Amino acid sequence: MRGRTLTITAAIAATATISILAVNGHADRRKQSQNRVVIGPDVIAWTIGGENSFDFDYYGSSGGIGGYAMATQSCNWGDEVLNWYGGTDQSPIISQNMFRLKDGRFEQIGLQAFMKHSFCALSEPGCGSCQATNCDTLGIDCADTYWAGLNSNGSCPRSDVNAFTGVYNYPFTQGSSGNSAIRGNLQVANVDVDPAMNAGARYFLEAQYLTNDDATWGNHDNNASYREIGFNSISQPYALSSDGIAETIEGDPAIRAWAAIDPSVVLTEIHAPSDGLILVGSKVFDNGDGTFDYEYAIHNLNCERSIGFVEIPTGSSIVSNVGFKDINYNSGEIYDGTDWTNNVAAGSVSWTTVAYDQNPNGNAIRWGTMYNFRFRSTASPVTGTIDLGLFKPGGPSSFAVSTMVPGGATVDPCDLPLGSCPEDVDGDSIVAVGDILAVVGDFGDCGDGTYRPIGDVDGDCCVTVSDLLAVVGAWGNDCTPVGACCLPGGGCSDAVSQATCVNAGGAYQGDDSNCANSNCPAPGACCFSDGSCQELMQTACAEMAGGFQGDGTNCANANCPVAGAGDECSSSVVAVMGANAFDTTTATPSANVPDPAQCAGTYLDWGNSPDVWFIYVANASGNVHFTTCDASSYDTSMALYEGTCDNQVACNGDGGNGNGCQAYFSEINYNVTAGSSYYIRIGGWQGTAGTGTLTIE
DSSP: OOSSEEOOOHHHHHHHHHHHHHHHTOTTGGGGGGTOOOOSOOEEEEEESOSSSOOEEEEEEETTEEEEEEOEEEEEOSSSOEEOBTTTTBSOEEEEEEEEEETTEEEEEEEOSEEEEOOOOOOBSSSSSOOOOOTTEEOTTOEEEEOHHHHSSOOEEGGGEETTTTEEOSSOSOOOOSOTTTTTSEEEEHHHHOGGGOTTOEEEEEEEEEOHHHHHTTOTTSOEEEEEEEEEETTEEEESOSOHHHHEETTOOTHHHHHHHOTTOEEEEEEOTTSOEEEEEEEEEEOSSSOEEEEEEEEESSOSSOEEEEEEEOTTOOEEEEEEEOOOOOTTOOOOOOOOEEEEETTEEEEEOOOTTTOTTOOOBOTTEEEEEEEEESEEEEEEEEEEEESSOSSOSEEEEEEEEEEEEEOOGGGSOOOSOTTOTTOSSBOSHHHHHHHHHTTTOBOOSSOOOTTOOSSSSBOOHHHHHHHHHTTTOBOOOEEEEEOTTSOEEEEEEHHHHHHTTOEEEEETOOGGGOOOOOOEEEEOTBSOEEEEOHHHHHHTTOEEOOTTOOGGGTOOOBTTOOSSGGGOEEOOSEEEEEEOTTOOOOSSOOOGGGGTTSOOOOTTOOOEEEEEEOSSOEEEEEEOOOTTSOOEEEEEEESSTTOEEEEESSOOOOTTOOSSOOEEEEEEOTTOEEEEEEEEGGGOOOEEEEEEO
16 A cells, blocks of 8 residues: 555445446346436447448558547437537547457457547437537437548547546647558557457457536546457458447446456446546456466546556465556557556565656556456455555545455365366377376375376376376377367357367367357358349458448348449339449439539539439438448439439538548438438539449448
8 A cells, every 4th residue: 555545345346336237237228318317418429330330440550550440429318418619628539449358358459549529519319309409519319420430530639638527638739640541540459350369359349438518517437338349350340230229338338348248257346536437357267276367457437647556465375477468559649658567575466657756648547548467376366455556646645446356265276176188297189108208207296285296197186106007098088179160151160179170261269168159250141243142251252342241141131233223213223231332334314413402512513424323211210321432433423312213302412521432422411211212313523423332321
């Protein structure tokens, strides 16, 4: 302990944790808004990665680091409008993080150091009975969408933001730097998402909205939400489902996914003294040899003073394998990245960063980040308290948090069961001469209560003739570990060795894993330009220049369009959510040029343009985004018709500043009605023709 300490009892901490998890586990979370008691504005991340299609972009890599951006949709859950004054310090900042669950450990692997500074709220329906307002505020129960392109290349440095108060410097004190593919984007090391290097891993996106009026009313602990995703490759992340609303766990920071997935994880949530929310997750691995691996993840949601010191009691146990993992800032952010130092003392293990008075920009656990602390102990876990030291001055210097710590009786390794193949003493997966030699080398040794001799095959804690006889009796046995294997053509096989899986082109999910808990990708419908369809894996579909319709989809329901089809409204191509390819180079102009009055100033300039028609039948009511954004496409123009081919309701020549789009693309946001038909007519500026993609999301 250092300085003044605020102690919060285990009973209080445990009660707080249980109540939070009970609320977040509600069967229909979105119905809570009918009963909630909220005063003032309350912004949350309502959906992540798109509402009806997956919108999570990859912008390329530099120096082994990939740049990504996710779409986010906010919702004002409060009972007052939320300020959204663009170009000021009174509009929300949107941050992005990524986390990975691998081998039982939950780690932060991605961080956007320069975040999105929002500029306008459209007050869309979608999260309640929207009471729409103008662009300067987000109405009560209204949503607002920023797709991935808008959330990329962020401009607000994290160091300018106080997440507890929602106050930030504006204009910002510094700009981002670095390669354009990753600068200002969510940065993730390629090795952390490469499927070949992360068997069995699960991934989670997290978005967090921060703004002053929300925090002033005390509503800043539910601003973050998360969504689980997967990776087919570094450049091909995928959604587990196209339903972004159902997939997003709103109001929950991503660390809560660890406890939701793994019942052995203990998650404690506590406010630092007069400051923001800290979440501490702990998991203990029983190694089966009298030792236990302790894993701690400490997430700072919005604590301004930050965490700069961690001390964990270890009793009389022997401590080894001490580890630490942080997350690097990027894009020129001013925070230091020096790893913390650790100290193993009698009765405790601790980690610390540089003191604030030595370096105010030291590597503390600042808001929106999660660091991991780990070690091995010879004592089993009990409930205890750990000490967290605050980095910045002001008030108590530390506070205690209830969690699992070493403190139980030391286990005699000889009292533990033997492994599945104890005769494989040298661990080469076969019982042979090497195992005889290993037993001979340890002959006569007996455990003293702190270890089991290596050559103890029969479990009597001494290496004797009986161990030699046991090895001879198992001579030639194959002891190769097995687990689940994700097959290259889709599906999964259990009880497969790693070598067999790799040789078959599969992805091994780890020793003792099983298909029931593995997230193996599945084949889906792949549409080709001639209207044909094959059921393929996503990577194979992309290699064959097809359009993948999603994991688990089938050709019977894919409605693959034919290139050149849809030349007239009467033969409109059926459009699906997601990408729809089109080609106007062989099309002819349709009668009745679209009325430009509905989109004056957007350079519709239809002229005598060749055009193609799509028909889209809405499966749900709400806002839908129609766009021709496609970096390889041409200068498009677009019109939207509702119900019939002559009832024009919207048009657009040039859309906004989309990332990854051609210089001039078209986009329309429109509130559709479930069951209604909408005709999308695509032409070109002043008669231009070409190929492209209509994306509906």
